[in-house]
Amino acid sequence: MKATATHYTEWQKTARNKQLTPEKDFLIWLILAGRGWGKTRTGAEDIALYAMRNENVNCAVVAPTHGDLRRVCFGGNSGLISVIPKECFLKSSDQKGYSSSVAEIRLWNGSKITGFAAQEPDRLRGPQFHRAWCDEVASWRYPEAFDQLMFGLRLGEKPQCVITTTPKPTKLIKDLMARDDCYLTRGNTFENEANLAESALEMLRERYEGTTLGRQELFAEIIDNVEGALWDLSSIDEARLRDEERELTNIIVAIDPAVTANENSDETGILVVGKDANNEYYVLEDVSGRYSADKWGRIAIRAFYEWEADRIVAEVNNGGDLVERLLRNIDSNIPYRSVHATRGKLVRAEPIAALYEQRRVHHVGTFPELETQMCSYTGDIKTSPDRLDALVWGLTELSKSRGQVNWRIS
Numbered sequence: 217m218k219a220t221a222t223h224y225t226e227w228q229k230t231a232r233n234k235q236l237t238p239e240k241d242f243l244i245w246l247i248l249a250g251r252g253w254g255k256t257r258t259g260a261e262d263i264a265l266y267a268m269r270n271e272n273v274n275c276a277v278v279a280p281t282h283g284d285l286r287r288v289c290f291g292g293n294s295g296l297i298s299v300i301p302k303e304c305f306l307k308s309s310d311q312k313g314y315s316s317s318v319a320e321i322r323l324w325n326g327s328k329i330t331g332f333a334a335q336e337p338d339r340l341r342g343p344q345f346h347r348a349w350c351d352e353v354a355s356w357r358y359p360e361a362f363d364q365l366m367f368g369l370r371l372g373e374k375p376q377c378v379i380t381t382t383p384k385p386t387k388l389i390k391d392l393m394a395r396d397d398c399y400l401t402r403g404n405t406f407e408n409e410a411n412l413a414e415s416a417l418e419m420l421r422e423r424y425e426g427t428t429l430g431r432q433e434l435f436a437e438i439i440d441n442v443e444g445a446l447w448d449l450s451s452i453d454e455a456r457l458r459d460e461e462r463e464l465t466n467i468i469v470a471i472d473p474a475v476t477a478n479e480n481s482d483e484t485g486i487l488v489v490g491k492d493a494n495n496e497y498y499v500l501e502d503v504s505g506r507y508s509a510d511k512w513g514r515i516a517i518r519a520f521y522e523w524e525a526d527r528i529v530a531e532v533n534n535g536g537d538l539v540e541r542l543l544r545n546i547d548s549n550i551p552y553r554s555v556h557a558t559r560g561k562l563v564r565a566e567p568i569a570a571l572y573e574q575r576r577v578h579h580v581g582t583f584p585e586l587e588t589q590m591c592s593y594t595g596d597i598k599t600s601p602d603r604l605d606a607l608v609w610g611l612t613e614l615s616k617s618r619g620q621v622n623w624r625i626s
Contacts, residue, residue: 220268223301227261232408234401237262242399243376246392248383250405250434255380256351257294262378263329263349264299271374272326276348277319278334278365280355285319285331287352287551289326293596296321296329332365338362346372353392354384357581358459382433384584385440385449385591405434428592444594446562452587455575457498463499464490470610471530472602473512473539484512485606487586488523491614497577502586504603515540517550520540527551529613531605555609562595565604568611577611 228236235258238245245262249255259277269272269277277296279285290296297314305314306322314321319331332339334356345368353362369375383389392398424430431437441448472485488501500523503515520528530539532554543550557564571577579587589601 220265220301220304223265223268227265228615231258231261234403234407235261237265237378237400238401240399243397244395245376245378245399246390247378247380247399247401247403248389248436248438249380249401249403249407250436251272251382252405252408252416253403253436254294254408254411255382256288257299258530259349259351259378259380260289260294260296260299263347264296266347267321267323267327267329268304268325268375270302270327270346273328273346274344275327275329276340276343276365277329277331277351278340278361279331279351280333280357281335282319282333284351285333286316289349290314290316290319290321290331293597310465329572332361334361337364340368342368344368344371344386346375348375348377349379350379350454351381353379353381354386354389355381355390355584357387357583359386359582363483363493381485383436384586384588385438386434386582387453389438391480392498402436404436429588432588432592439588441591442592442594445591446565446593446595447572447587447590449591451572451575452579452590455572456582457580459580460461460500465493466491466614467500467523467525468522468610468613469516469528470606470613471512471516471528471539472605472609473509473530474506474602482506485600485602485604486516487511487603487606487610488525489607489610489614490523495615497571497611497614499577499579499583499586499607502583502603504585504606509542510546513546517543517547520550527553529553529555529609531555531557531609534556553613555613560595561601561605561608564612565595565608567592568608569616571611571615598615 235254247255247258247280277289279289288295304323306324321329337358337360340361341364348365348369369377411623420434428442429437432439461468467490470487470489474482474484483504483506490500503519516528528550529589532539533556534562540552540554541550586603589604592603593604
């Protein structure tokens with residue numbers, strides 16, 4: 217189809233050299249790049265062009281969650297629906313070119329692009345593919361989803377996988393980088409400054425340049441075992457568990473609310489943590505994010521009911537009674553407890569770090585954003601580690617009854 221050739225030519229002209237599919241042989245093309253580098257566009261263009269230039273091929277797109285799949289990989293300005301020319305979608309009386317309900321694109325030439333969420337690894341058992349695009353692999357809660365995908369990447373003469381991600385010091389990322397059949401591309405945010413707002417670039421430089429978080433999120437460095445950090449990834453890994461059933465005696469939803477709600481605000485940390493009869497502790501879910509006040513309140517309350525939690529705990533140093541009022545306006549019957557910081561973050565975090573050293577805190581699955589904050593936290597940090605703060609408050613509330621943590625909780 218003429219549209220395919222035209223689109224290929226346009227992408228060749230506009231893309232930076234690092235964004236073009238390598239001519240060298242590879243099984244895996246691993247792109248480790250900073251926020252805003254153009255990773256999504258690169259992955260979408262690669263998989264779309266392959267599907268458009270080859271008849272009757274099956275392609276997979278795997279994102280961390282179903283929401284990421286719809287909003288980022290398929291939707292959005294850089295997603296597949298925007299990248300693929302409209303005339304290339306299948307037009308049939310009994311089939312649609314794109315189905316949002318199953319995250320699937322069908323093209324005029326018989327090729328198909330199907331989306332999967334890495335949070336459901338078993339959904340990748342069975343299907344076979346010619347090519348795959350994996351987005352934000354470093355943020356996958358269940359890295360075994362990659363193994364399931366690779367088992368099915370077995371069609372055609374040269375099946376290949378493209379991975380686009382901001383790096384984190386996960387075992388999967390390190391294993392991929394060590395493979396002989398992996399072609400590595402690295403890039404930083406500022407390589408794409410021509411397509412980024414000047415005000416955003418200024419904010420990023422002012423707030424994050426020179427920080428550990430900036431080195432990772434902007435310059436795509438893998439930050440591992442930060443000197444002086446209270447946690448390290450290897451000790452978290454040693455105590456990590458899969459998502460199997462367990463008897464818990466107490467479950468808490470802990471909140472560290474952001475002061476403001478705009479695109480430059482801190483995130484609101486929302487963690488679900490639990491404890492069993494043997495005083496072992498479990499990190500069950502991280503639903504933190506950059507939300508409006510009403511939205512984070514609803515997300516926290518939904519987590520409370522989904523996990524059948526005992527109560528919600530929230531830091532109120534910044535919000536005072538407003539935090540409780542907001543939650544009770546959504547659900548007046550919610551069991552709630554406010555907590556106040558009377559000591560610095562580092563002092564509050566140290567007793568919780570001690571529990572980790574004893575291997576008594578178990579992460580159920582992988583929580584890359586939280587674990588990045590933990591493994592880079594030294595107490596000397598410009599930005600607020602919101603997920604870490606919520607974790608500390610939650611585990612403190614669970615452990616304080618045994619006298620293991622000793623600071624004021626109102």
